[in-house]
Amino acid sequence: MKVLILGMGNPILSDDGVGLFIARKLQKSLPAVDVSTTAMAGLDILDLIMGYDQVFLVDASIAKRSGPGEVTRFGPEENGVLHLFSSHGLNFFELLRFGKALGYEMPEVGGVYGIEIGDEICFGHQLTPRLKAKAESITIKIAGDIKTRLAG
Amino acid sequence: MSKKITINPITRLEGHGKIEIFLDDDGKVEDAFWQVVELRGFERFCLGRPAEEMTRIAPNICGVCPSAHHMAATKALDGLYGVDPTPTAKLIRQLEYNAFVIEDHYIHFFFLAAPDFVVGPDAHPAARNILGLIDKVGKETGLKVIEVRKRNREIIKYIFGKAAHPEGGLPGGVPGRITEEARKWIRETADFTVEFARFALQLFRDTVLGNKEYLEMVQSEAYKLKTYYMALVDENKKVTFYDGKVRVVDPEGNQYALFDPQDYTEHIGEWVEPWTYVKLTHLRKIGWKGLMVGDGTSLYRVGPLARLNVAEGMATPLAQEAYEEMFETLGGKPAHHTLAMNWARLICALQAAEHNQIIAADPFLTSKDIRNMDLRLRREGVGCVEAPRGTLFHHYKTDRNGILTMVNLIVATQHNAAPICLSVKQAAQEFVRGTDVKEGFLNRVEMAFRAYDPCLACATHALPGTIPFSINIRDKEGKIIRKL
Numbered sequence: 001m002k003v004l005i006l007g008m009g010n011p012i013l014s015d016d017g018v019g020l021f022i023a024r025k026l027q028k029s030l031p032a033v034d035v036s037t038t039a040m041a042g043l044d045i046l047d048l049i050m051g052y053d054q055v056f057l058v059d060a061s062i063a064k065r066s067g068p069g070e071v072t073r074f075g076p077e078e079n080g081v082l083h084l085f086s087s088h089g090l091n092f093f094e095l096l097r098f099g100k101a102l103g104y105e106m107p108e109v110g111g112v113y114g115i116e117i118g119d120e121i122c123f124g125h126q127l128t129p130r131l132k133a134k135a136e137s138i139t140i141k142i143a144g145d146i147k148t149r150l151a152g
Numbered sequence: 153m154s155k156k157i158t159i160n161p162i163t164r165l166e167g168h169g170k171i172e173i174f175l176d177d178d179g180k181v182e183d184a185f186w187q188v189v190e191l192r193g194f195e196r197f198c199l200g201r202p203a204e205e206m207t208r209i210a211p212n213i214c215g216v217c218p219s220a221h222h223m224a225a226t227k228a229l230d231g232l233y234g235v236d237p238t239p240t241a242k243l244i245r246q247l248e249y250n251a252f253v254i255e256d257h258y259i260h261f262f263f264l265a266a267p268d269f270v271v272g273p274d275a276h277p278a279a280r281n282i283l284g285l286i287d288k289v290g291k292e293t294g295l296k297v298i299e300v301r302k303r304n305r306e307i308i309k310y311i312f313g314k315a316a317h318p319e320g321g322l323p324g325g326v327p328g329r330i331t332e333e334a335r336k337w338i339r340e341t342a343d344f345t346v347e348f349a350r351f352a353l354q355l356f357r358d359t360v361l362g363n364k365e366y367l368e369m370v371q372s373e374a375y376k377l378k379t380y381y382m383a384l385v386d387e388n389k390k391v392t393f394y395d396g397k398v399r400v401v402d403p404e405g406n407q408y409a410l411f412d413p414q415d416y417t418e419h420i421g422e423w424v425e426p427w428t429y430v431k432l433t434h435l436r437k438i439g440w441k442g443l444m445v446g447d448g449t450s451l452y453r454v455g456p457l458a459r460l461n462v463a464e465g466m467a468t469p470l471a472q473e474a475y476e477e478m479f480e481t482l483g484g485k486p487a488h489h490t491l492a493m494n495w496a497r498l499i500c501a502l503q504a505a506e507h508n509q510i511i512a513a514d515p516f517l518t519s520k521d522i523r524n525m526d527l528r529l530r531r532e533g534v535g536c537v538e539a540p541r542g543t544l545f546h547h548y549k550t551d552r553n554g555i556l557t558m559v560n561l562i563v564a565t566q567h568n569a570a571p572i573c574l575s576v577k578q579a580a581q582e583f584v585r586g587t588d589v590k591e592g593f594l595n596r597v598e599m600a601f602r603a604y605d606p607c608l609a610c611a612t613h614a615l616p617g618t619i620p621f622s623i624n625i626r627d628k629e630g631k632i633i634r635k636l
Contacts (some may be wrong), residue, residue, distance in 0.1 A: 012209060101283055102294045
């Protein structure tokens with residue numbers, strides 16, 4: 001089974017890039033799994049995930065359900081797009097349905113992990129110290145969950 | 153009791169933009185604002201870096217139009233180093249840039265604009281999307297969209313290494329040459345794209361122009377805004393994307409200004425209002441007159457419709473035919489019809505496709521003369537392109553070592569920010585009465601907004617990959633009395 005972990009985020013927006021940072025660390029924990037990173041969204045994701053059997057996404061989140069560094073696993077029920085107003089707004093789960101509607105083999109979504117970041121987003125190549133300090137525990141948590149799901 | 157309707161895109165970076173519609177005591181729309189909480193600090197982030205890094209950093213500003221920032225940055229470096237790219241380098245850059253315009257315009261049209269017309273403005277929002285569109289017109293159309301995007305991305309990737317975030321921009325040239333072998337598939341892609349462009353225009357004719365109700369909507373006063381228009385034009389005052397002079401026409405269509413991009417600060421003023429972080433641009437010589445259109449306004453619009461209003465025609469024959477058809481249908485130039493942006497977008501994409509056919513046949517395309525190395529640091533450069541959403545300026549200054557000391561960007565959505573407010577207000581005044589607003593009517597307000605395809609937080613994306621709208625109707629105290 002071909003499995004992809006896709007880290008998402010912007011490499012010049014500090015904590016927004018936490019998904020990229022964690023995805024690269026996950027490669028060490030899960031060497032048999034492909035890891036890729038992207039700063040793009042929408043249709044670009046389709047290009048990256050096609051050809052895989054299962055995909056796990058790792059991204060920053062401001063869900064405000066928890067404190068910075070906390071990990072939330074999102075599911076298809078999070079699909080809330082009703083009022084699309086910009087081509088920024090192509091929804092991930094909708095994209096999967098779009099791919100299927102066109103007859104493409106689309107991967108199963110193993111999990112979408114949102115890593116809570118603070119409201120204050122600033123430009124920078126590095127994570128803020130408070131998030132960087134939690135990177136190890138975040139990686140362990142997500143890696144553990146992925147391993148469990150792959151084993152199941 | 154006064155009411156407030158909030159159309160709020162809840163992004164991952166919550167509060168990045170929302171539309172506030174204020175109702176008076178009689179339930180009529182009193183005012184509307186598009187508020188943006190912008191990411192600030194990009195310019196500061198760039199300072200102290202070698203200017204050459206900008207072609208790598210700038211594409212990351214925007215997850216939607218990285219090629220536009222990449223090309224503007226590359227051209228700013230041309231100016232900074234006082235170097236003119238070789239003719240072949242210019243051809244290759246235009247080839248790549250046209251491919252990007254094509255890709256971007258079709259994503260907007262098929263994913264955002266077409267569902268409103270093909271599925272219908274009153275359709276349930278859950279069906280009014282690309283999936284609903286496929287249901288109506290068949291999956292072959294979806295496959296064509298994917299194919300045209302894929303093929304044009306191959307061009308971007310071939311020239312600048314990466315399709316999504318090109319990074320290879322160099323002052324005076326391009327990083328690699330085009331081989332004769334590559335010319336073959338580039339020509340095939342251009343031919344395929346022209347055919348697709350004609351198909352897309354026909355789809356627009358069939359679904360919009362062929363539907364009396366939709367055509368009336370496009371021509372409705374609810375979607376007309378009398379502003380100035382700004383865009384790049386070539387030496388014949390025709391539409392261009394990569395290079396040219398900036399032309400401005402007044403609300404009657406007369407030329408108001410024609411200037412070199414490097415003189416933009418003489419013509420474009422930036423105004424700060426307390427309710428938005430976007431600096432609102434206006435025509436500097438007229439001065440800031442507030443959020444008003446018509447006589448005395450200093451507001452202008454950019455983007456596909458502006459390009460066609462500003463230019464004296466299209467640069468390619470099929471696009472010219474489509475241009476004439478559009479203005480004939482809309483009653484002449486300039487067309488102030490906000491929803492006609494969707495039509496103009498298809499005409500621009502057709503020109504880009506036709507232009508790539510011409511470039512693919514140009515004998516100089518495969519020349520090895522792809523870089524002018526006569527670099528002499530001038531310490532200041534301005535790069536300007538027609539980004540898909542409108543005119544984009546990058547302006548850099550450096551010290552004598554080429555280290556950045558000043559960076560200023562004016563992006564398309566900034567030019568359009570004030571007109572977007574007015575377009576939303578105009579549509580809301582037509583379709584919103586009190587808080588008991590039908591979904592289809594609110595969608596008609598959103599259509600005015602969507603036509604601009606504004607970039608909000610360019611550098612961000614949402615989890616789980618979405619920027620949804622929620623629409624709240626509140627009473628005077630801010631309590632939600634209806635949620636859509």
